[in-house]
Amino acid sequence: MSIGLKNADMDMLVSRLLGVSKSVLNNVIFCHQEDNLWPLAEGSIVKKKFDDIFGQRRHAKVIDEMKKQCKQLKDELIIANTEMKYLEDNKNKVDEILEEIRQNEEKVEFSKKDVLQIEAKEAKLKTEGEVYADVVKRMEDLNRVLDSIKTKVKAIQCNRDELSDKITNPMSESKQELENMLESFQNDLKVRRTRP
Numbered sequence: 001m002s003i004g005l006k007n008a009d010m011d012m013l014v015s016r017l018l019g020v021s022k023s024v025l026n027n028v029i030f031c032h033q034e035d036n037l038w039p040l041a042e043g044s045i046v047k048k049k050f051d052d053i054f055g056q057r058r059h060a061k062v063i064d065e066m067k068k069q070c071k072q073l074k075d076e077l078i079i080a081n082t083e084m085k086y087l088e089d090n091k092n093k094v095d096e097i098l099e100e101i102r103q104n105e106e107k108v109e110f111s112k113k114d115v116l117q118i119e120a121k122e123a124k125l126k127t128e129g130e131v132y133a134d135v136v137k138r139m140e141d142l143n144r145v146l147d148s149i150k151t152k153v154k155a156i157q158c159n160r161d162e163l164s165d166k167i168t169n170p171m172s173e174s175k176q177e178l179e180n181m182l183e184s185f186q187n188d189l190k191v192r193r194t195r196p
Helices: 003-018 022-029 043-054 056-110 115-166 175-194
Strands: none
Touching: 022 043, 043 175, 056 115
């Protein structure tokens, strides 16, 4: 094992034991004395350091993407549920029609008197049955799509939960409060730079 790997393992171990991120270790706790004035640097550098310390950019992007995907999946789920209800009604009609066909076939066996009428009705019902059979097939396809969407929603929720569990020190302040704190810090920094 090389020295570089031992150092990397040590960095991870120290970070885990102290309960802080690697960025906090490097920029706050074990900051080299030549770099200890980074809070007095330009605003963009200070913002970048704070973003690194608090992991703001990465988590915000992930959460926004997850919200977008959840909304999209929920919309698809609503549409699929609506279509599924419609297709279930049609399936019930198909079942009723198929049952009626079966009963009519039994009547044909027992009664030859109205054979022509029964055959005409049976032909009509079979045509409708074929139409509704296509509807049933479409409903089965939508059920598969719905199952796929439900699986995606569960995966996204699990992913969100895992990411939430990884945030060790969540900020309790709102985004607006954090921006106000940053602006106040930048203003104080400007005032200090202008003083002799």
